[in-house]
Amino acid sequence: MEDNNDELLDEQNEAVEAQVSLPQDIQQTALAFLPGRVVFKLRAVCRFWRDCIQVPSFVDRHLNNALCFHQSIAFFTSVDDGLFCMYTFDPTTLNRKSLDFVLSFRFQMSDPCNGLVCAYDSRGAVEVLNPLTMKHVILPVSELQSRALSSEYFLGSVQSKNEYKVVCIRHRVRFLTFEVCTVGTQLWRAVRESANLLKTSKAVIVNDVMHWLLLDAASDFTRRILLFNLTDEIFSETAVPDTIKDHNLELFEGEGKLHLLAMPTKGSASEVSEIWVSNSTCTVWDHMCNITFLLPPGMRPHFLHKKKLFYGNQKRFYYIDLEGGGGSYINVPSDETIVSSGIFVDSLLLHSVTGLVDSRTLLMGSDYAGSSSHAAGSSSSDAGQSFKEAKSNRKMKWRLTRISAKKT
Numbered sequence: 001m002e003d004n005n006d007e008l009l010d011e012q013n014e015a016v017e018a019q020v021s022l023p024q025d026i027q028q029t030a031l032a033f034l035p036g037r038v039v040f041k042l043r044a045v046c047r048f049w050r051d052c053i054q055v056p057s058f059v060d061r062h063l064n065n066a067l068c069f070h071q072s073i074a075f076f077t078s079v080d081d082g083l084f085c086m087y088t089f090d091p092t093t094l095n096r097k098s099l100d101f102v103l104s105f106r107f108q109m110s111d112p113c114n115g116l117v118c119a120y121d122s123r124g125a126v127e128v129l130n131p132l133t134m135k136h137v138i139l140p141v142s143e144l145q146s147r148a149l150s151s152e153y154f155l156g157s158v159q160s161k162n163e164y165k166v167v168c169i170r171h172r173v174r175f176l177t178f179e180v181c182t183v184g185t186q187l188w189r190a191v192r193e194s195a196n197l198l199k200t201s202k203a204v205i206v207n208d209v210m211h212w213l214l215l216d217a218a219s220d221f222t223r224r225i226l227l228f229n230l231t232d233e234i235f236s237e238t239a240v241p242d243t244i245k246d247h248n249l250e251l252f253e254g255e256g257k258l259h260l261l262a263m264p265t266k267g268s269a270s271e272v273s274e275i276w277v278s279n280s281t282c283t284v285w286d287h288m289c290n291i292t293f294l295l296p297p298g299m300r301p302h303f304l305h306k307k308k309l310f311y312g313n314q315k316r317f318y319y320i321d322l323e324g325g326g327g328s329y330i331n332v333p334s335d336e337t338i339v340s341s342g343i344f345v346d347s348l349l350l351h352s353v354t355g356l357v358d359s360r361t362l363l364m365g366s367d368y369a370g371s372s373s374h375a376a377g378s379s380s381s382d383a384g385q386s387f388k389e390a391k392s393n394r395k396m397k398w399r400l401t402r403i404s405a406k407k408t
Contacts, residue, residue, distance in 0.1 A: 028052055032062045035070045036115065036132055036346025037098075059348045060162065063114060066345040072097055073305065074344035075317055076109050076117070077336035084109060084119075085336060086131050088344060091305055094319070094328070102131045103359035110155045111340045113205070115347030118155040118166050126153050128166065128183050130350045134359040137350060139181055142188040144170055148177070154203040156210060156230050164349075165230050167210060169201050176201075180233060184353045191233050196226070200300075203228075204251040206258045211251055211282075222249045227282060241276055241285045250295070254304025258282060261301050261309075263294050275309075275322070289322060302341045314338050 022030075031039055031052060039062065043050040052058055072088040079085055084102040089095065104119035104127065111117070119136075120126040124145035129136030145151060148170035157164050163182055170177040178192040199213040199222045208230045213222040214237070223245045227236045240249060244262035252259050258278045264270040275288040295301070299318070301311045308319045312329070314337045320327035332338055350356060 024048060028058060032058060033065050033069070036062065036066055036348060039348065040132055040346075053348055063345065063347045063349065066347060067114070070345055072344045072346075073310070073341075074112060075341035076102065076112075076339050077332050078107065078109075078339045079336055084339070086344075087330075091343075100131060102129070103134065104129055104136070108152075109340045110153055111205070111342040112344045113155045113157055113164065113342075114349060115345045116155060116164065116349055117340065118153050120151070120153045122150065124151065126166065126168075128155060128164065128350070129359065130347065132346050133348065133350065135350050135356045136359060137183060137353050137356055139166060139183070140186050140188065142168065142170075142179055142181075144177060144179065144188075144190065148172055152201050154205065154210060156203075156205045156208065158208055158230050160208075160231060167203065167228065167230075169198075171201075178228070178235075189233075191228075192235055198226070199249075204253055204258065206253050207256060207280075209282075211258055213249055213251055221246060225251070225282060238282045241287075244274060244276065247274070250301050252301040252303055252309075254309075259288070259301075259304055260285070261295070291320075291322060293320060303343065305343060310341065312338060312341075317341065 027049070031042065031049065034042075039053055043053050053062070071091055073091050073094065074086060074088045077085045077087070084104060086098075086100045086102050088097045088100075090097055102117075106119035106121045106125060106127065108121065109117050109119045115132060116128055116130055118126065118128050124141040126139045126141075127136045128139065150171045152169050152171075154167045154169075155164060156167065163184075166181045166183065168179045168181070168188070170179065175193050175195045176198070177190060178194070179188045179190050181188045197215040197217065199215050201212070203210040203212060205211075210228045210230065212226045214224045214226050215221075216223050222240070224237050224239055227238060228234075229236070240260060244260070246265065247262035248265050250261040250263075252261065254277070257280075260274075260276040260278075262274040262276065264272070271292060271294065272290050273293055274290050276285045277288045278285050295311060298313045299311050300313075301309060303310055304322075307323050308321050310317070310319045312318050315332055316329050317332070317338060318327060318329040
């Protein structure tokens, strides 16, 4: 079958070359500037284009262009075991761009990183996948998994080495264990054991560093930040600004920088929240703005993009405009739950990683396609059509709602 496909691509390649007079290096340059999902479809045009998008240097070049020109706002919702929905929105107009299904066979998902996400379940099964190409690499199960009460996974990149690392926090009886696995090495390494309590175990990733707020057991406030540098795998700590040490703090990423949302504590006379932004080493903090806005209970900030603060819970995805004071929110369908969100780019990453698995191949060979409780349909033969029908049935409500969040 593969030989027949190559012969067909050879014929198509000759036909395309007869019509396209541009040199191949110019074609590569043009392809590298196109949106990822367009490039991925064009791989079937001819063998040269197919082989081109599999070259690591082209994948890196395309990613750099996509980060500059093709970013989207995205959030992922869990529909059922093995099926996620990925909603993407234009970062300027906030109009919905696309709805895609993501197959992973897991329950939880990390925030996106350069078009990749990490999906995992409570049994220690974890994988890094590309929602665009539907390719994923399965990571090994750690020896420490059986000794942990629960585990959470976060995906980050090391730009200088062109690597992607998964960091796992394993919750044990009296302490936390941090483990790291470099995608492609298939090896977990324990890098830290700590009895320190985290306000929330969700990592906020800025460039090559993960951040967590540490709880001060004596005061019940969060006065220090734990940092983990993915490049050298070294932990460090830094303090929050003195003026907001007694505030309710939340970390979030925005435009490549670490931000702090400082809200007055319960019972405080103030109704003004502050946003602070740090320098690249988290040693200097600058006051960014004040807003007359408090996060409702159960809400958390996700990220800041183009002066808009995105936040929400499992059922609603909000934003507020820090300059204009307006905002809006999205209600997800009743049978969906938001599990992650962030800035998303359609990348072609993972092509050069060994051990790749095609999610669609697993679908055809699993009970998932035949399960009546899933949106995939009743059999593997009509899975594609069933996904198309399920996609058309997914309804989203995008309602503008004015939110009082004036900048002061």
